[in-house]
Amino acid sequence: MKTKKLIFRKIIVITFFIFISTLFLKNVIAVEPDEILKNEKQEMRARIISKNIRCMVCQNQSIDDSNAPLARDLRLLIRDQIKDGKKDYEIYNFLTDRYGDFILLKPPLKLSTLALWFLPFLFFIIGIFVVFKYSKK
Amino acid sequence: MTSYLGNFLLWLSLFFAISQFFISRKSNEQNKKFISISVYGLLISSVSSFFLLMYAYVVSDFSLVNVFQNSHTTKPLLYKISGVWGNHEGSMLLWILVLTIFNYFIFNLNNKNNYFFISKCLETQALITIGFILFTALTSNPFERTIFNQQDGLGFNPILQDPALAIHPPLLYVGYVGFSAAFSIGVAALKLSEDKKIPWHLYMKPFVMAAWSFLSIGIALGSIWAYYELGWGGWWFWDPVENASFMPWLLGTALLHSLIMVEKRMLLQNWVLLLSILAFLLSIIGTFLVRSGILTSVHTFALDPARGIYILVFAAILGSYSLYLFGTKSKKFVNSNYFAFFSKEGSILINNILMVVVCLTVFLGTIYPLLIEALTSNKISVGEPYYNSTAVPIILPAILIMGIGPILSWKKDDKLKTFKKILPVVVLSALTTIFIFLIYKSYSLIGIAGVFLGLWIIFNNIMILIKKLKNYSIGMVVAHLGIGLMILGITGSTVWQEEKIIKMKINDNIRVNKFNLVFNKISEVEGPNYVAIRGNFLVYDNKKNLITELNPENRFYPVTNNFTTEASIYTNLLGDLYSVLGEGNINSGWVLRIYYNPLVVWIWIGAFTIFLGGVVSLRNNLTKLKSLY
Numbered sequence: 129m130k131t132k133k134l135i136f137r138k139i140i141v142i143t144f145f146i147f148i149s150t151l152f153l154k155n156v157i158a159v160e161p162d163e164i165l166k167n168e169k170q171e172m173r174a175r176i177i178s179k180n181i182r183c184m185v186c187q188n189q190s191i192d193d194s195n196a197p198l199a200r201d202l203r204l205l206i207r208d209q210i211k212d213g214k215k216d217y218e219i220y221n222f223l224t225d226r227y228g229d230f231i232l233l234k235p236p237l238k239l240s241t242l243a244l245w246f247l248p249f250l251f252f253i254i255g256i257f258v259v260f261k262y263s264k265k
Numbered sequence: 266m267t268s269y270l271g272n273f274l275l276w277l278s279l280f281f282a283i284s285q286f287f288i289s290r291k292s293n294e295q296n297k298k299f300i301s302i303s304v305y306g307l308l309i310s311s312v313s314s315f316f317l318l319m320y321a322y323v324v325s326d327f328s329l330v331n332v333f334q335n336s337h338t339t340k341p342l343l344y345k346i347s348g349v350w351g352n353h354e355g356s357m358l359l360w361i362l363v364l365t366i367f368n369y370f371i372f373n374l375n376n377k378n379n380y381f382f383i384s385k386c387l388e389t390q391a392l393i394t395i396g397f398i399l400f401t402a403l404t405s406n407p408f409e410r411t412i413f414n415q416q417d418g419l420g421f422n423p424i425l426q427d428p429a430l431a432i433h434p435p436l437l438y439v440g441y442v443g444f445s446a447a448f449s450i451g452v453a454a455l456k457l458s459e460d461k462k463i464p465w466h467l468y469m470k471p472f473v474m475a476a477w478s479f480l481s482i483g484i485a486l487g488s489i490w491a492y493y494e495l496g497w498g499g500w501w502f503w504d505p506v507e508n509a510s511f512m513p514w515l516l517g518t519a520l521l522h523s524l525i526m527v528e529k530r531m532l533l534q535n536w537v538l539l540l541s542i543l544a545f546l547l548s549i550i551g552t553f554l555v556r557s558g559i560l561t562s563v564h565t566f567a568l569d570p571a572r573g574i575y576i577l578v579f580a581a582i583l584g585s586y587s588l589y590l591f592g593t594k595s596k597k598f599v600n601s602n603y604f605a606f607f608s609k610e611g612s613i614l615i616n617n618i619l620m621v622v623v624c625l626t627v628f629l630g631t632i633y634p635l636l637i638e639a640l641t642s643n644k645i646s647v648g649e650p651y652y653n654s655t656a657v658p659i660i661l662p663a664i665l666i667m668g669i670g671p672i673l674s675w676k677k678d679d680k681l682k683t684f685k686k687i688l689p690v691v692v693l694s695a696l697t698t699i700f701i702f703l704i705y706k707s708y709s710l711i712g713i714a715g716v717f718l719g720l721w722i723i724f725n726n727i728m729i730l731i732k733k734l735k736n737y738s739i740g741m742v743v744a745h746l747g748i749g750l751m752i753l754g755i756t757g758s759t760v761w762q763e764e765k766i767i768k769m770k771i772n773d774n775i776r777v778n779k780f781n782l783v784f785n786k787i788s789e790v791e792g793p794n795y796v797a798i799r800g801n802f803l804v805y806d807n808k809k810n811l812i813t814e815l816n817p818e819n820r821f822y823p824v825t826n827n828f829t830t831e832a833s834i835y836t837n838l839l840g841d842l843y844s845v846l847g848e849g850n851i852n853s854g855w856v857l858r859i860y861y862n863p864l865v866v867w868i869w870i871g872a873f874t875i876f877l878g879g880v881v882s883l884r885n886n887l888t889k890l891k892s893l894y
Contacts, residue, residue: 160847160856161768182646187560188504190648193497233648235633240641244633248626248655255618262614263606 159192163203170210177206177219182233190233267321267329271408274314278361279398281306285368286391289384300384304372307394311365315358318407319349327415331355331407337420337824339794347431353556354407356434360552361401363435363442364394367472371446374468376894382463385453386446393445396579404572420824423795429490437483437510441548443476444513444541447520448587451541455590458597466527466534467893469541471886473524477517478879484510485872496832496845498762498860500868503652505560508631509551515624516544519617526610529675533614534598535591542587547624549580559635605677612670619663626656664718664752668725671741690728694720707761715756722749740885744878751871757840757864764861770854778861780842781805782815787855795820797831800846800855804835817846817857841865 159178165171175192181202183194191199202223209219223231235241285303288296318331322345327333335352336345344351350359368390375383401407447469454465487507492500501507520540526532554560557573605611630647637645669687698717702708726746729737765777774783785801797820804812818831835842840863849855 159766159858161766164766180648180650182648188502188646188648193499228644230644230646233646234650234654235645235647240637240643241633241645244629244647244651245655247629248622248659251622251625252659255622259606259611259615259618263604263611 159203160200163200163207165207165211170207173216174203174207174210177216178203180220180233181206181223182231184227184231267317267326268408268410271314271317271321271329272402272406274310274317275398275402275406275408278307278310278314278365279395279402281310282391282394282398286388286395289388289391294380296384297380300387301372303391304369304387308365308369311362314408315349315362318355318358319346322346322349325418327418328411329407330409330411333411333415333418335418335420337418337794339824340420340426341793343428343431344426350434350438351425351430354401354405354409356438357397357401357405358407359435360438360442361394361397363438364390364397364445367442367446368394370472371449374890379463379468382453382457382460382465382468385456386449386468389449389452390445393449393583396583400572400575400579404575420794420822423820423822423825423827423829424494427490427494429486429493433483433486433490436479436486440476440478440480440483440510440517441513441552443472443479444517444545444548446472447476447541448545448583451538452587452590455538455587455594458594464893466524466537467886467890469537470521470524470528471883471890473517473521473541473544474879474883474886477514477521478876478883480510480514480517481879482872482876484514485869485876488872489869492865493832493834494829496830498764498843498845498858498862500758500865503630503649505631506555508627509554512624512627512631513544513548513551515620515627516540516547519620519624520544522613523617526613530602530610531600532602532604532610534600535595536617538595538598539591542584542591546580546584546587547628549576549583553577553580554631603676607673607680607683608677609670609673609675612666612673616663616666616670619659619666623656623659623663626659627652630655661714661718664722664748667745667748668718668721671729671737671745672725687725690721690724693724705761709760712756712760715752715760719749719752719756722746722752738882738885740878740880740882742878743881744875747871747874747876747878749871750867750874754864754867754869754871758862758868761863762860765857765859767857768849768854769857771851773854775857775859777842777859778840779807780812780861781809782844782857782859784855784857785814787851790818792820794824795822797821798846800844800857802833802844802857804842813842815842815844817844819846836866838866839863 159175165174178192179190181191183189183191183196183199183202185196185198186194189199191202206219206223209222214222220232224236229236229238235244237245281303285300285307288299288303318329320326321329321332322336323342325332325336325338325345327336331352331354335355336348340348348355350356368387371383371386371390450465450469450472454463454469457463484507487510488500491497491502520537523533523537523540527534527537553573553576556576557570559573630651634645634647637643668690669683672686673683694717697720698713701716702713722745726742726749729742763778765775767775769775769784771784771786774781776782781804783803783805785803787798787800790797790799797818799816799818802815802817804815806812813835815833815835817833820829820831821827822829830845830847832843832845834844840861843860843862845858847856847858
């Protein structure tokens, strides 16, 4: 009985995914020609920013790499803001205000990320210390 | 029927593993026959259960849930076979298979003198095997039966249908599981710490060498798959799944090199034992991260926690058991041999430390988002930019030291003499770097550093070969050359990648680097289990000679209702022309994304060279081991 239920559940889940995928999976690639700004400098800035912004519906992909519709929306939004003369940090702030720190692929330096940024440095110092201590023998 | 037989074989292998555990605990000569029965029984039952599942895939036996969910009658034979390990349950069966094969290898090491030691190794190896068989049988049984008769399977993700990915998991698992043997040997050495005569490091080294070589090539194949199949133009994304294999590799690298130190000078034995324990624990934790679903979110883990919790508890048991043993016994392995900073062992120690620091950093980056999500209401992402500014800068000095380490002598080296030795290499590397940059006129600090370091490694090793420096190992030279080539490839493809994204109509052309692409035609093609739209682009060089044709595809797999993009890549030694076809129609044109990735192929050549070097060293290790018998 139990396995029967399990299979039933699995089938439902799979059908659901197939259904969802037909809704979302249109065959497109990331940055599309119609998005690209005419001003090369501005486009460069947009590309750099997009490489640091996470695609919220993907796994570990930047919006620059992602073909999800939401990523495209964000790419267009970033380009619009650049055209409006916004500075890079203003755009980052705008995005984190809306989506939180989760959207940044490079986590900001905060109290909660202190360990993340300083521990590697600390490990390095400890490592060097160990080598020196050991080599005195 | 298949289900019953499979379950029977699975439980039979559990029975043999348990009997091996208990018999090897009380090892004496009379028991030898029973240990041998258990080892062979375990090997035969796990091999049969694995091939039974493979058979079920080949004949599309949909009475198994696992086959039903992951296979389809229209799938090409190769992918039916690789489908066995292309899913969670089957891959655990593969894990068990490799475990029992290594178990058999350990058993084969026994002779009259070391019988006691080997049986201690087999005890731990049996414990690990029991853990994984129970995990498979209880939470991930590949032999679960379907209730209804199924007409056809649900297929499996077409993006996974790729030759590189088909052999990627087995190689990776040989790597992960190879560390289990090092773990068992390390634990046995700690248990028998009173007996100084056991050359445990000679037993451990071939296993570490094999594990490390296969892990290297396994990771490389994963990268090759990502590069060819994902169509993003990149090959490494610092994805948690990639990190899970990279961390044991880093510790494995450290372990491998410090084993040389034990062999030559009996230094740092306790450090090696610790590394052998940690390398395998990290392999298990990597499996936990990948298999539990915790990586996407702490909350997805909560949805189906059984698997994750099991692995975590198992890792905790093995970890506390082995680390406790290490804590109490490792003092016996301390020796006070003379140790100088400026020597071969000094350079090995520094690089050991750097590898461990990089490993800790990668570990931190991988689990930090989970910690933040679990402890606060916040969520953060740790992506490529983080690793580029933390892990990568630590790797750079390691590469610098790696060039000169093999040239230094043991115990103590003369600074002036060494300087004279490396001076030609420094000059040669610097001149070549300058020469390259004068030709290409594309300056970048990272580019210069990368090219210099790559050449530094290559020239140093060539010098070792030419001058026939004292007792170098050919395997080491080959593997290090591979690293040098790989650095050149990595630098080239990351620093000088060019990209063009445009909409093209038939007969339009576009210039990328020194190539000119002409959109020739677009057509519909039909594959074995997909339909596709295929663009055809003619590629001309500067002199308008036709070099090649690129045929990027958009595929649709009706069975799983998937769209995939199939990149078309022209590879040569200088660089890859990488094309991906996007959306479009006849009237407005088709979107095309083209990359020029310089030197990418050298990453793969480098990886295979590293593997080759590992295999050569493995042969040497085995010869050395045979001389004990």
